[in-house]
Amino acid sequence: MGKSKTYGIRAFINDVHLWLGLTSGIIIFLVCLSGTILTFEKEIEQWFKEEMKVQATGNKISLSQIVDDPNIQAKGQLMAITVPTDNAAPYQLSIKEDPKQRRGSTYEVNPYTAEILAPQKTGMDDFMFSMFKLHRWLLMDIELGRPIVGIATIIFLILSISGIVLWFPKKVKWKTVKAGFKIKTSANWKRINHDLHNTLGFYSCLLILIMGITGLCWSFEGYRDGLSSLMGAKVFGNRGAQPKVDLENLKGDKAIDLEQAVLLANNTLDYNGTLTITLPNEKNPVYGFRKIADDSWSTVAQDQLQIHTSGKIIHKELYADKPLNVKIASAIRPIHTGEIYGTFSKWLYFLACLIGTSLPITGTIIYINKLKKKSKRRRKLATA
Structure with a gap:
């Protein structure tokens, strides 16, 4: 009699990867598909305007x-x-x-x-909004759809980690590991499909993990608060702790106008860049400024300034002076969407999302092929 196979840790990981993938495949497909389209949302909408x-x-x-x-x-x-x-x-x-x-x-x-x-309102605006709702809530009620997407995201994270473990062969040697880096296009379609799942999944895994870890911030408030505590900085916070200012004592007989405030802001932030101005109101008599250099390496590297209507600078925050944890926490959204480094990172995210969309399909085909293979073996044994 032959030796019976033992059920080891690798077999367990394989089963977890298989059944989690099969049960969540449709949701992961829809979330990744909509995410792929939304990567270039602004650019696509602008083409139609x-x-x-x-x-x-x-x-x-x-x-x-x-x-x-x-x-x-x-x-x-x-x-x-x-x-x-x-x-x-x-x-x-x-x-x-x-x-x-x-x-x-x-x-x-x-x-x-x-x-x-x-x-300009076009049909593409409505389509993109539908993709947004599909990505975040599966077109359902927010209270129902948001946690479902969150749970599917957690499953996708588990699939990504288990997939990397399974990507490594049982015996780790360069010859066997090297095969996982390429798609054998000369093989039959079943092998090509397996390589598409295995190899492309490996290459996209890091970005998929980043998208998943950051995406959970929208699904679960407790997760977002926990991540904020872990990082020591508020997630989605776009500025650091600001000093408390007694605005009443700053009131004077003469107030600066908008042009004077802009001139003061540009003199203080003395470089060429796009300036966004928030106007004062009765409750908050303060001009707010955000400026990003034209040659900036990142879309979030903004300097911030607040100027009271009396002309006094009450808050100045330079992006370069922010601690790393604050920079990361305040950039969760562009890190998730791929906007963090502009067009370059958007293309990387687009490809990773596109691969993520394909993984449930290629994975299901692998499973179906294995079922057919087992069925053939059983028929042969039955007729032997």
């Missing part, structure tokens, strides 16, 4: 005139203005058209004529 062209002739209209323009005021509450360094680029205005809006709508304005280009 008419680009506003600005002719840099004469002098620009002052920001104060734009803020006070009746046509702009009629749109709603102006929340912020983004001023690019390119003289041929329009200003971007964030306007809350309805008090119930969480975020304002973005309008483009010609800085030389104050001509307004309203946000």
Whole structure:
């Protein structure tokens, strides 16, 4: 009699990988597919919209005139203005058209004529919003869909880790390990499918882990708070601890206008870069500024400044001075979406997400082929 096979740790990991993959495959497929599409969400939406062209002739209209323009005021509450360094680029205005809006709508304005280009609504906007809801909630009610996506994400993390363990051969030698780095295109379709699952899964694993670990911050508040505690910095926090300022004592007879505040901000943050201005209001008489250098290596490397309407700088925060944990915690969203390093990282995430979309398919095909193989063996034994 032959020796019976023992059920070892590798067999256990293989079974965990198999059954978790089969039970969560459809959800993982949908989440990864929508994530792949959303990687270039802004770029795709922009392809379907008419680009506003600005002719840099004469002098620009002052920001104060734009803020006070009746046509702009009629749109709603102006929340912020983004001023690019390119003289041929329009200003971007964030306007809350309805008090119930969480975020304002973005309008483009010609800085030389104050001509307004309203946000163009296309079918692609609706499609992308559907992809967003699919990615976050599976098109379900938020309270139901969010935890389901969260649980599927946890399963995907387990699949990624177990997949790496299974990627290594039983006997680790360079000859056997090397085979896992490439797809044998000359083999039959079953072997090619196996290599697509095994090899592409290996190459995309690190980014899939990063996307999964960060993605859970949207699914579970407790996880987000725990990660914040572990890192020693608030996840989604976009600025460090700010000093408490007695705004009443800063009130003076004379207040600086918007142009003076912008001049002071640009002198303080003395480099070429896109400036985003948050306007003061009755409750908070403070100009807020965020500036990012044109040659910045990262989309989140923004310096921040707050200037009281009296002209006093009450808070200054340079990105370079932030501790590493604060930088990471405040960049969870762009780390998750791939925007962290601009177009370069977006392409890497796009490919990783595309591979993630394929893994449930190739994995299921591997399982079906194994079932067919076992069925053939049983038939042979039955007829022997």
